[in-house]
Amino acid sequence: MTVQIKSLTAGYGKHPVLHGINMQIGGGKLCALLGHNGSGKTTLMRCINAVLKPLEGKVVVMNKDVAMLSRVQIAKIVSFVPQSSHTAFSFSCLEMILMGGVSRMKMWSAPSRQDRQKAWQICEEVGIADFVLASFNQLSGGQKQLVMLARALYQDAPVMLLDEPNSHLDFGNQHKIMSLVQHIVKQRGFTALITLHDPNLALNYCDEVIMLKQGHIIASGPTELTLNDVNLQGTFGDNIKIDTTSSGVQVVVPRYLSQYT
């Protein structure tokens, strides 16, 4: 298993947010983390990324206990795409992406010509070559997320964590990011854990889902088996269910809408 979490209790101060979590994610999977606000999704991500020390339990990534690794060692196996990013100074997108390679570089060195070429290739792959020299802070939310995704790819870690990358994006950009992440996972064999608010995105793009409620996992497994009415209602409340449209496509809708269709 690429990511294993064993009896994890974590929180802030003396108040646990996650209670005895056990879970595992296999290699080459895109896994969605679903749950209401405050259910512990981001806390779980922070523990996997070792920026939050667990109160109990441990996180094992690529057969290594992350608590025992240095920041450089962690960055070589786990990359992170934040909800949004802003810098105090106006770096170009290329400069932002090149920062993703710091874990591979010597302390005193700066990116080489080869590093820049590699970053350019990733920009072309992600479709941001047109604005790669533009100021990062002046990009739209969707463009910024693509740059953050390119930086994670340039970091080249086998496990990617994406913390609500769609939260500030319009409908089109949400699907653009999701299909790109799906493509990356399939093509590179990465494992990606993504927190989502919209279960439809999980339904359409993710191989597995983990559903959290009040710091406990209430369901986990392959999307088609796990994302059902019972688990959705257990996670988000009674007024939600999966419906099937006339063309046979499954969608998650609030119950009060579906009763009129």
Add this chain to the structure above:
Amino acid sequence: MNKKVWLSLAMLLMTAIVSSLSIGRYAIGLKEVSGILLHAVGVDGYFSTPTIEMQSVFWNIRLPRIIMSFVVGSGISIAGATFQGVFRNPLASPDILGVTFGASFGAALAIVFVTQVTMGIQGCAFIFGILAVLSTYFLGSRSWDKSAAVLVIAGIAVSAVFQAGLSILMYISDPYDQLAKIYFWTMGSFQVASWAKVQITLPIVIIGTALLCIFSWRLNIMTLDEEEALSLGINIFKWRLFYIVISTLIVASAVAAVGSIHWLGLIVPHIARYLVGAEHKRLVPVTAILGGTFLVLMDTMARSILTTEIPISIITSIFGAPFLGYLIISRRGGALEGDRAN
């Protein structure tokens, strides 16, 4: 790196040095400057042979003063760029952690209670400058919040304490002798520059500047959100300490040598960012050269505008504050966010 920028900087620096060597109450013309330099390498006859008096002014007063102002200007500016990066704040300046007020308090303490000897004042200023930063760091490290913002707030608190102490010392000092000396010291001057001071200040600033240039690329990552920087593989807490220690040593040794110099560390990194962008591998060396050149020019003005010498901080404030205003109102005010010129 933009070759035009480097060429312009080299020309500006040469102009600043030559004009600073020539201009002053004892004017030394360009021919005489050339004559002195050739005479030093044993070549005479091409230009008028310089008088002994002229050579003495050149070698013992002007040259150490120019070297000192360049070194101090470079050091304070590079520390400003580093602090702005480390604290992710374009308005951060080298005295953000209390080093300037700590050093000023130390100098005043020495003047009032210990000694009037310059070396004693410098030593005391250096010790209290470092002590102020250590207090700030101690306060910040005791907080549960490990963000850079806490250090800034701790720096404000420590600065306020040393500022109050400085006020008390000024209040109780002898108004005919000590007060004027303290007041003059808090506004900075290169009048006291000498080869002995250059020998003390130069190694610390050069080693510090070299270290900051060598590790400048990592400063880019320090400007990101703390969790983002950690995720990329930087131990942000260790590196923050490294940059703070080096910058503080540079500023403390500079301020201890010539007194407080205002605005320089805030303004020069912004001008450099306007020229070469926010990327620190380019920004840091350009800031060092620009800051040194700027202070050489400011010092030349400080000692030649009036018959008496004007404290350097008055000159740097006169030029620095309006420049900040210009950055705010111009379209290029984006420079406050590090937008590049193009």
